[in-house]
Amino acid sequence: MKLLEVKNLKKYFPIKQGFLVERVVGFVKAVDDVSFSVDRGKTIGIVGESGCGKTTIGKSIIRLHEVTDGEMLIDEEDTTFYFMRRRRAKQYLREKYFDTSRFNNGDSSEFKPYEKKMYDVYNRADKNSAKAIDYLFEKADQKKRLLRRKAQIVFQDPMSSLNPRMTVGQMLTEPLLFHRLAKDLDEAIEKVKDLLVQVGLKPYHVDRYPHQFSGGQRQRIAVARAISVNPDLIVLDEPTSALDVSVQAQIVNLFEKLQEQLNAGYVFISHNLSLVRFISQEVSVMYLGRIVEQGNSESIFKNPLHPYTKALLAAAPIPDPKKKRNRKDLVGGQVPSPINRPSGCFFNPRCKYRMDICTKEYPPMFRVDENHFVACHLYSTSQEQGGESK
Amino acid sequence: MQERPILSVKNLSTHFNMAEGVVKAVQDVSFDLHRDDVLGIVGETGSGKSVTVKTIAGMTDNPGFIAGGEILFFTDEFSKTGEKEYIDLAKLPKESFSRVRGKHVGMIFQDPMTSLDPMYTVGNQMIETIVHHKKVTEEEAKERSIRLLEQVGIPKPSERINDYPFQLSGGQRQRVVIAIALSCDPEILVADEPSTALDVTVQAQILELMKDLQEQFNSSMIFITHDMAVIAEIATKISVMYGSYQMEMADSLEIFENSMNPYTFALLECIPRLDIKQDQLLPIPGQPPVMLNPPNLCPFLPRCSRAVDKCYKELPKLEQLEDNHFVRCWNPITNRVLLVKEAQE
Numbered sequence: 001m002k003l004l005e006v007k008n009l010k011k012y013f014p015i016k017q018g019f020l021v022e023r024v025v026g027f028v029k030a031v032d033d034v035s036f037s038v039d040r041g042k043t044i045g046i047v048g049e050s051g052c053g054k055t056t057i058g059k060s061i062i063r064l065h066e067v068t069d070g071e072m073l074i075d076e077e078d079t080t081f082y083f084m085r086r087r088r089a090k091q092y093l094r095e096k097y098f099d100t101s102r103f104n105n106g107d108s109s110e111f112k113p114y115e116k117k118m119y120d121v122y123n124r125a126d127k128n129s130a131k132a133i134d135y136l137f138e139k140a141d142q143k144k145r146l147l148r149r150k151a152q153i154v155f156q157d158p159m160s161s162l163n164p165r166m167t168v169g170q171m172l173t174e175p176l177l178f179h180r181l182a183k184d185l186d187e188a189i190e191k192v193k194d195l196l197v198q199v200g201l202k203p204y205h206v207d208r209y210p211h212q213f214s215g216g217q218r219q220r221i222a223v224a225r226a227i228s229v230n231p232d233l234i235v236l237d238e239p240t241s242a243l244d245v246s247v248q249a250q251i252v253n254l255f256e257k258l259q260e261q262l263n264a265g266y267v268f269i270s271h272n273l274s275l276v277r278f279i280s281q282e283v284s285v286m287y288l289g290r291i292v293e294q295g296n297s298e299s300i301f302k303n304p305l306h307p308y309t310k311a312l313l314a315a316a317p318i319p320d321p322k323k324k325r326n327r328k329d330l331v332g333g334q335v336p337s338p339i340n341r342p343s344g345c346f347f348n349p350r351c352k353y354r355m356d357i358c359t360k361e362y363p364p365m366f367r368v369d370e371n372h373f374v375a376c377h378l379y380s381t382s383q384e385q386g387g388e389s390k
Numbered sequence: 391m392q393e394r395p396i397l398s399v400k401n402l403s404t405h406f407n408m409a410e411g412v413v414k415a416v417q418d419v420s421f422d423l424h425r426d427d428v429l430g431i432v433g434e435t436g437s438g439k440s441v442t443v444k445t446i447a448g449m450t451d452n453p454g455f456i457a458g459g460e461i462l463f464f465t466d467e468f469s470k471t472g473e474k475e476y477i478d479l480a481k482l483p484k485e486s487f488s489r490v491r492g493k494h495v496g497m498i499f500q501d502p503m504t505s506l507d508p509m510y511t512v513g514n515q516m517i518e519t520i521v522h523h524k525k526v527t528e529e530e531a532k533e534r535s536i537r538l539l540e541q542v543g544i545p546k547p548s549e550r551i552n553d554y555p556f557q558l559s560g561g562q563r564q565r566v567v568i569a570i571a572l573s574c575d576p577e578i579l580v581a582d583e584p585s586t587a588l589d590v591t592v593q594a595q596i597l598e599l600m601k602d603l604q605e606q607f608n609s610s611m612i613f614i615t616h617d618m619a620v621i622a623e624i625a626t627k628i629s630v631m632y633g634s635y636q637m638e639m640a641d642s643l644e645i646f647e648n649s650m651n652p653y654t655f656a657l658l659e660c661i662p663r664l665d666i667k668q669d670q671l672l673p674i675p676g677q678p679p680v681m682l683n684p685p686n687l688c689p690f691l692p693r694c695s696r697a698v699d700k701c702y703k704e705l706p707k708l709e710q711l712e713d714n715h716f717v718r719c720w721n722p723i724t725n726r727v728l729l730v731k732e733a734q735e
Contacts, residue, residue, distance in 0.1 A: 049589035214677045215435075244434040244616065246693075249660035249673035271590065274619075274664040278671065298667065315594035317619035318665050319658065321642045325623070330594055334559045 001076060003265040004061065004151075004233055005037040009070035011056050015339065028338050030056040032289040034070075036282075040232065041259060043266040045280030045297065047273055047312070049335055053289040054269045058235040061267060062153045071096075074233065076113040079147055082140045089140065090133050098122065098129035149179050152226035156238040158218035162210040168196070168221055169206040175229050192228070198261075199224045199254060216247035220254065227258060235267045240275065252279060273316045277301050282371075285309045288338055288346040294365070295372035305374045307331075307351045345377065353378055394464060395422035396577050396610055397446070402459035402480070404438075404445045411683045415441040415454070417634045420708065423578065428604065428611045430625025430642070432618060434678050437631040439614045443580045446612075447495050448479065448487035456480050465494055465577070493523040496571030496609075500583040502563035506555040512539075512566050513551035516573055523574045538569040541606075543599060561592035568600065572607055579604065579611040585620060597623055618661055622646060630654045633679040633689025636708055640715040650711060650722040653690045688718070696721045 012027040031053040038044050046054045060067050063083040071080050078096075081089040097103070097118045111119055118136075125132035155161040163171060172195060173188040175181075182188035193203035199220040210218055219239060226234055236255065240248040252275065259266060270276050276283060276297075283300045285293040285308065293306040304310045307329075314329035333350045336342055342349050348358040357377050366379045404416040416438040423429055431439045444450055446461055461479035467489055469475045479490065491497070499505040507515060516535040517528055526534070532551070539547035542565040555563055564584060571579060581600065585593040601624060604611050615621055621628055622642065629639040630653065638651040649655045659672040676693040688694070691701050700720045708718045 049591065216677060244678060245618070245661050246434060246657060246674040247677070249662075249671040250675070252662070252671055253673055272662070273590070274662040277664055278662040278668055301664070301667075311591055313664065315591045316664050317594075317597070317617070317623045319619040319622045319646070319661055319663065320665070321622045321646055323665060325594065327598075330598070331591060332595065334561055334592060335589070 002037045002073070003040045003075065004267075005071075005073040005076075006057075006061065007035050007071040007073070009034045009057065009060060009072070010068040011053075011060055011065070012068045026339055029289050029341070030338060031060065034284075034286075034289075034291055036284055036291070036294065038233065038265040038267060040265050041263045042282070043259070043268050043280040044282045044284065045268045045270065045276035046284050046286060047270060047276050048286035049271060049312075051288075051335055051338060052286040053338075054271075054286055055237055057286075058153060058237045058267060058269050061233070061235055062151055063147070064153075073114050074147065074150060077117060078114050079143070081136075082144050082147055086137065089137055093133045093136060094129065098132060103127075145179065149229045150231055151233040151235070152229065152231040153235040153237060154219075154222050154226050154239045157242050158215065158222045159210065159242075161222055162218060162225075164210055167207050167209055168192070171221070172196075172206075172225055172228055175225065179229050181229060192224075195224045195228055198227070198258075200250070214247075215243055216250060219243060219251055223251075223254065223258070227262060227264075230262065231264060232262075233265050233267070235269070237269045238271070241270070241272065248275075255279065273301075273312060285312065288335065288341055290346065290362075290375065291365075292347065292376070293372075293374045295369065299369060299372045303372075305368060305372070305379060306347075306376045307353055307378075308347050311350075345375075393424065395424050396464050397423040398460075398462040398464075398476075399423075399446065400460045400462070402442070402445060402461060403457040404441050404450055404454055405457040407453040407455070408682070413681050414457075414634050414684060415681060416445065418708070419459070419629075419631075419636050421629055421636075421639060423610050423612065425577075425610055426608065426626075428613055428624055428626045430621040430628045431612065431614045431631060432616065432621045432628060433631035434616060436633075436678060436681060438634040438681075439616075439631050440582055442631070443582060443612055443614060446479065447491050447497055447580060448482065448484065449491075463490070463494070465490070467494065488522075492519055492576075493574045494577050496574070496576035496579045498564075498567050498571045498579070498581040498584045501587050502560065502567045503555065505567055506563060508555055511552050511554055512558070516551070516566075516570055519570055520573050534573065535569070538573055539566070541603070542566070542569045542572075543595075544569075560588055561595060564588060564596055565599070568596075568603070572603060572609075575607065575609070577609055579607075579609050580614075581611060582614045583616070584613075586615065586617070593620075600624065618658065630657070633684065634681055635689055635718060636716070637690065637719070638715075638717050639708070640712075644712075644715055648715075650715065650717045650724065651719050652694050652696045652721070652723060655723055656693075656695075688720075696723070 009031055010033060011031040012029050014024040015026045016022040017025045036044060046057060048054050059065055066084060081092045103119055103122050121136060122132045125135055169189060169192055172192040176188040176191055182191055192206055196203055196205055201220055240251050268280050280297050283297045284291045287308050293300060293309045304313050310329040311331040314326040331350045344359040344361055345363055348354050355377060363375045363377045365373045365375050367373055368379050400420050402416060402419045406413040406415055419442055433439045445456060459480060462476045463479050464474055464476055466472055466474045468477055513535055517531040520531040520534055521528060536547045536551055544550050544562060544565055585596050588596060613624055625642050628642050628645045630637045632653050638654045656674045660674055662671060674693050679689045686705050688701055688706055691697055698721045706718050706720045708716050711717050711722060
């Protein structure tokens with residue numbers, strides 16, 4: 001059973017213009033049609049340059065903002081509508097499940113597990129769509145809590161993600177009490193002390209404020225806060241880029257240790273390719289809001305296929321003076337603006353292997369290996385595999 | 391056999407007077423910079439690498455002061471006969487520094503948005519520098535600016551010269567900063583984390599550009615970074631700093647293949663690598679030191695696995711252990727092959 005499945009995720013930010021009366025004049029397509037999945041105990045790395053939408057994906061998974069379109073299933077349960085406003089949630093449910101005649105005359109054995117769950121609800125509501133939607137929406141309130149317990153996030157800069165006016169104890173007992181993982185404050189404090197030891201701090205740190213810690217220790221507190229509710233899924237949004245390398249290694253090892261203990265799935269977002277290679281089993285390479293290459297980490301790093309992935313790997317410096325970079329794969333130019341993306345394949349203005357078709361059509365995901373997908377027309381002879389790659 | 395160095399720094403110390411005490415940001419730093427050298431200074435946050443070059447460029451303001459040492463710079467700027475001589479930049483008064491900075495020492499900083507003035511066009515800023523240091527008219531300076539912009543790879547330089555910094559992308563801005571730094575043919579180019587604020591593909595472009603330009607302009611460079619991978623790419627000679635001291639200094643290859651200081655060794659072991667698959671990273675335990683009133687001992691001592699009794703009594707000196715290989719350690723790693731094997735097991 002997949003822990004998290006993201007299907008055709010889209011997040012568009014409207015660009016508004018005008019005084020008093022605002023008009024939407026366009027969209028920044030931060031994330032456009034992205035699909036991937038994470039298993040328990042596994043890590044998927046999302047790499048890309050700034051502005052490619054990797055952080056937006058992280059925030060969408062945690063639902064720090066409403067998504068434009070797409071589905072997110074956690075433990076094969078549709079969680080997309082939990083945080084939507086009432087009207088939108090109802091509209092979503094009607095369009096997605098209860099408006100079609102599928103439930104009425106379809107064969108229930110053909111349904112996917114998450115559809116089956118909806119079908120059960122539908123049956124319980126006496127095959128009345130409106131009733132079923134109301135029921136689901138009422139339940140969504142409780143389920144929000146559950147989702148917040150299941151999925152957690154660690155941000156890049158611990159100084160801005162920790163409240164400077166709260167002690168470590170106050171910060172860490174709050175989630176425990178909210179999710180009723182501790183009976184009372186005393187029990188919560190005891191649990192917090194255990195947590196601090198678990199992330200490599202000392203129990204007496206419980207009464208200190210964030211400013212009394214060093215950068216690495218602060219990040220450990222942020223990690224402790226994320227794991228305090230025993231989450232199944234943790235989004236790590238550039239968790240080490242504010243840290244020095246000697247401390248970065250400590251934190252990375254801490255992540256590995258905790259993953260073994262919690263059996264959690266990680267979504268590791270980073271621009272640091274070497275770190276992603278080290279920590280993740282699967283990798284998605286993003287460019288301008290879309291995944292251009294996806295698959296098994298080793299197969300991507302050993303045999304990069306998309307010209308952009310090749311360029312990224314060639315551009316990353318290697319700590320060995322004897323190894324010279326592969327100059328032929330380097331690209332010039334900069335990442336275009338996500339408001340005004342090039343037609344066809346977004347990478348075509350910088351690509352060396354550009355063909356006629358590249359300026360006309362955005363390539364679909366091609367499957368080149370059992371677990372290696374690439375969105376590039378160069379590989380169109382390989383078996384085509386649409387947007388839902390897995 | 392070796393010609394005279396352009397810059398020779400001897401036992402330089404820079405301290406800051408703070409309310410809580412004296413912050414010793416740089417202590418006992420020494421190096422020689424020869425023509426065509428690229429000296430990489432690598433270190434973590436707070437190791438004193440930036441303060442070192444800011445001191446050399448005369449940019450340590452109150453409460454910072456040079457507590458000791460010499461910065462000997464080989465130049466004809468202040469000699470009466472026009473012959474080249476050594477002047478001590480550490481004793482040079484602030485007012486005279488503007489004749490050195492910009493003309494003989496070009497600076498490139500980390501964030502191009504803060505080193506360029508947002509109120510002036512790129513051209514204005516370039517022409518100002520050139521006219522200040524060279525005896526040329528504004529028209530000549532403009533021509534030179536356009537040529538420089540072309541050299542640093544900005545398309546349509548004659549149009550872009552009228553742009554304001556915000557109209558350029560991050561990579562282009564850094565190219566402009568490089569052009570300004572090179573505009574007066576400086577003997578020394580100081581680059582303080584020039585590629586850190588940039589994306590990896592743009593960083594590669596900037597590094598390639600700097601390598602090419604350094605060869606073309608035949609100047610020497612001091613390159614500061616926290617990234618061992620970037621330093622491997624560009625430097626010919628590396629100085630590793632930690633807690634205000636130089637821990638090790640040697641040729642680039644020597645540092646990577648035969649590091650003798652335990653800190654350098656540990657640092658190389660804990661960086662994730664792109665070219666090979668690693669099973670584990672070996673972190674350095676503990677935290678970087680705080681530079682407020684530190685004890686007069688090796689700064690790496692609390693985190694070091696090779697500490698011996700002597701380490702707790704006396705601060706080691708930067709000593710030449712092999713040809714051109716300086717190490718500050720009482721218990722240096724002399725048989726590295728053995729240690730690598732141990733680490734792997």
